Amino acid sequence: MNAEAATGLPAPEWLISEERVPVPDALAAMEARAAAIRAGTAGEAVWLVEHPPSYTAGTSARPEGLLESRFPTFEAGRGGQWTYHGPGQRTAYVMLDLTRPHGTIPARDVRAYVHGLEEWVIRALDRFNIRGERREGRVGIWVQDRANGTESKIGAIGVRVSRWVSWHGIALNVDPDLSHFGGIVPCGIAEHGVTSLHALGIPATMEEADSALIAAWAEVFGDRT
Structure with missing residues (x-):
């Protein structure tokens, strides 16, 4: 049974922007969509974008986390600290009405919702035979380099929930210029x-990354069709 049949409500609309979206434009569009969802004048959405090179500050960001202002910086209003966005990184903005359940995620449970976002990224990575993992006390999704005994972050998570409507979401590193992360302390780590x-x-x-995300979504948040 798909999500619409199970709940009587439409599944989220999937939007993919072909052009790079400036961060301020994305913030304005997300806030407007979240308000419309809350008002009942628009449906839920998952918006897949790429940004021009940018640094964004979450509500916990400290000035010393910005090491070098290589790119424009923006106050994002989401949770978390400093994050880089840029070409080659897929950012997925998730705008859901959290007053109702979504697949395995119960209603009005922000912790479960964040856990669901993590699980979504982990399951998408599994489609590339990559094992993504959580780390206690560290936000995001991590992968191990067992040969070198090190680990690195491949996916960032930062959310905002306004009157039980979510916005912001996840960022998956597909093929960004990893040197661009050197201007910040990513997520304070x-x-x-x-x-x-x-x-x-x-x-x-x-x-291919989008296809993996779309397929994995159904396993966590419910069927998309």
């Missing part, structure tokens, strides 16, 4: 690096 599908030897296209 200095002792571990960042990686990408391409850096791990998986030459996935953005379209």
